[in-house]
Amino acid sequence: MSFISIKGVSYSYDKGREVFSGLDLEIARSGMTAIMGPNGSGKTTLTKLILGILRPDSGRIFLDGDDIGDMSLGQIGCLLGYLFQNPELQIFANSVFEDLSFVLKLKGLTDDVIGQRIDSILSRFNLDEYRDSSPFNLSFGEKQRLAIAGILVNEPSYLILDEPTTGLDFKRKDELGQVLKELMDEGKGITVITHDREFVDDFDAEIVLLSKEGRICRDQK
Amino acid sequence: MQGSKIDVRTKLAIVLCLSSAGVFLQHVYILIALMVLTIILALAFKADLRKAMRSTKRLWYILIAIVILQSIFIRSDDAIFAIKGFEILTVTGLIKGAEFFLRVSIVIFSATIVATSNYRQIIQGLVQLKVPYDIAFMVSIAIRFLPLLKDEISQTLVAIQLRGLDLKKIKISQRLKVYYYIFTPVVAGVLKKAHELSMAMETRAYRAYQERTSYLILKIKAIDYLIIIAALLITTALFIMFYVFKFPGRLI
Numbered sequence: 001m002s003f004i005s006i007k008g009v010s011y012s013y014d015k016g017r018e019v020f021s022g023l024d025l026e027i028a029r030s031g032m033t034a035i036m037g038p039n040g041s042g043k044t045t046l047t048k049l050i051l052g053i054l055r056p057d058s059g060r061i062f063l064d065g066d067d068i069g070d071m072s073l074g075q076i077g078c079l080l081g082y083l084f085q086n087p088e089l090q091i092f093a094n095s096v097f098e099d100l101s102f103v104l105k106l107k108g109l110t111d112d113v114i115g116q117r118i119d120s121i122l123s124r125f126n127l128d129e130y131r132d133s134s135p136f137n138l139s140f141g142e143k144q145r146l147a148i149a150g151i152l153v154n155e156p157s158y159l160i161l162d163e164p165t166t167g168l169d170f171k172r173k174d175e176l177g178q179v180l181k182e183l184m185d186e187g188k189g190i191t192v193i194t195h196d197r198e199f200v201d202d203f204d205a206e207i208v209l210l211s212k213e214g215r216i217c218r219d220q221k
Numbered sequence: 222m223q224g225s226k227i228d229v230r231t232k233l234a235i236v237l238c239l240s241s242a243g244v245f246l247q248h249v250y251i252l253i254a255l256m257v258l259t260i261i262l263a264l265a266f267k268a269d270l271r272k273a274m275r276s277t278k279r280l281w282y283i284l285i286a287i288v289i290l291q292s293i294f295i296r297s298d299d300a301i302f303a304i305k306g307f308e309i310l311t312v313t314g315l316i317k318g319a320e321f322f323l324r325v326s327i328v329i330f331s332a333t334i335v336a337t338s339n340y341r342q343i344i345q346g347l348v349q350l351k352v353p354y355d356i357a358f359m360v361s362i363a364i365r366f367l368p369l370l371k372d373e374i375s376q377t378l379v380a381i382q383l384r385g386l387d388l389k390k391i392k393i394s395q396r397l398k399v400y401y402y403i404f405t406p407v408v409a410g411v412l413k414k415a416h417e418l419s420m421a422m423e424t425r426a427y428r429a430y431q432e433r434t435s436y437l438i439l440k441i442k443a444i445d446y447l448i449i450i451a452a453l454l455i456t457t458a459l460f461i462m463f464y465v466f467k468f469p470g471r472l473i
Contacts, residue, residue, distance in 0.1 A: 053379050073379060074387030082383050088410065089373075090380050092402040102402060103384045106395050136409050154385045 002026035003158055003189055004050055009059030011042075011049060019045050022059070025208065025216065029158075032184060033191045034200040037210030037217075043193045044085075046210070047160050052076045064157070081151030083144070083161040090147040091135045096127060099135050099146065100153050117153055125149045125179070141172040148179070159183065160191045165199050177202055227266070229338040229346035231445040235262060236331045238456040243327035246463050249316055252323035259330045268333035276371075277329060284325055292318035340364050345437050354433055366414070373410055377403050 004027035012018045019042040027033050035043050048054040050061060052068045061068045063079050084090055093099040097118060104114045122128045125145040130138060135146055144164065151159065161180075165173050177199065180190055184203070194200060200207065209217045239259050243252065263270055274281070295314035302310040335343065340361045347357035381403055382388060388396060462468050 051383065072387050072389060073382035074385055074390070077383035077385040080383070082380075084376075084380060088413075089376055089406060090384075091409075092377075092381060092405050094405065102398075103381075103386055106386060106391060106398065150384065156385070 001029060003029035003064055004191075005062040005065075006046075006050070007060050007062070009049060009056045009061060011045065011054065011056050020049075020056075023216070027191060027208075028189060028206065030184070030187060030189045032180070032200065032203040032205035033189075033208060034203075034205040035191060035193045035208045035210065036195065036197070036200075038212055041210040041212050043210060044162060047082070047162060047191070047193060050160065051080060051082055077156070078154065079157050081148075081154065081156035081159045083147055083151060083159070083164055085162045085166065087140070087144040087147035088136075090150055091143060094134055094136075095132050096122070096130045096135050096138075096146060097132060100150055103150075103154060121149045121153050124182075126175075140167050141169075141175075144168070144176075145179075152183075156188075158189045158191075160193075162193045163195070164192060165194060165196045173199065227448065228439055228441050228445045229335065229342045230350060230439070230441060231448050232266070232334050232338060233346060233350070234449045235452050236335055238452040239331040240328045242456055242459055243324050243331070246459060247320060247324075248463065248469060249320050249323070250469050251459065251463065252320055252327065255327050256323050256330075259327050263330050263333050266334050266337045268330075268337050270330065270333060273329065273333045273336075276368075280329075284322060288318040288322045291321055341437060342439065345435060345439050348435070349439055362418070369414075370407070370411065374403065374407055377406050 004025075006023055006025040006027075009020055009023045010018070011020045023046075035046060037043055045054065049056055050063075050068075052061075052071060052073055055069070063071070063076065068076055091099055093102055100118045100121065101114050104117065109117075122131060125148065127142065127146060127149065130142065130146075135143065138146060148159075148161075164176060168176060180203070184190060192200060192205070211217045239255060239262075243255055243259075246252070246255070260270070292310055292314040295311060295317050296308060297311045297313035299312040300308040300310070301312060301315070302308075338346070343364065344354075344357045344361040347360060348354055381399060386399065388399065391399070
């Protein structure tokens, strides 16, 4: 059964350029789906529609069977974790620990539960030594790992990563790949927007190739 | 009137006259007339008033809230609505509220007239008005970066909600904390951009020489002089009429 279901979605920018017209797409609950295509084909627009950041002109999008038109961004965020192209947009606090803990505190979790969850996620992403450091002083790769940790600490069912390999060297790319494989083994589904075919080939990903006109050219393993 | 053909200094003079009159002539009739004049002039200069309204949408909500509060809290003897002797709404409060609303609207709409020139023309206009280049450049950077800052704030607001925070469902005290967390990445981003911009400027030899030359030189025409003189005369006449001849008389 698909986790994300896009049915007849059309979307145009304010200036009138049509990005999608009657787009249908089903994205599986598990495994990796890679959305690929040339610049301007609407990859990021598609994810913004899935996340409810943009609203379609017509058509509907379902997350785990629920119409996202009836959901708030907060409710969507509980189901879907989204990694922005620029991880700095997802760093909100002045220490790594606070950045990971403040949402959990606002949600009313106890300090014990928060502490355990954060210790486990910091060690998973090799960020233990930066626990009390300012996130703004981390390297790009570390900031990206922190941003993914910040998403996962909320335990979403599914992840969408926008160009996660941009700016990463081979070592960091391998580390990211390892983390994603572990998450997939735990049953989490992942959608990656990328130009990096080599990276997604390692995952036996389903490839959704968008044309410049916003049509799906290919949908295959 | 061809908005793009009028010199930016002429537009600055018009905006200065309209906003000064709007601030200092505190009479609702004059303010209504000034508001109508501002809208006519903005449309004549082909200013995008709808876009200005959209981009200042939140500001209008705040303005309306202030007007309502001002109308309620100004005390006088001319109550329109009172409960057990406690005045809720007075004529004076309503007029003061309307004056405040009109004054701010005049300032916002008159600013759209300058916005019909591009930012390079605005800098050059300020420089040719003998404003130091550094100050003029800072003004242009502020104009250039404001929309980016707005985008960054809205992206951060989206990002924080996508962490699973439902802003509508949390308490107001907690919501204030969330706003603190929103401004952390925005301030960090602004500092980073400022640093990068200063590096980019250095690489392009900013301040390498004492004197600056410019490819763009604005030339003021006869129509510009006519408009500036007319704007100054009308504004002076309005001030004399209001402060010397006390016309129109006080409403309250």
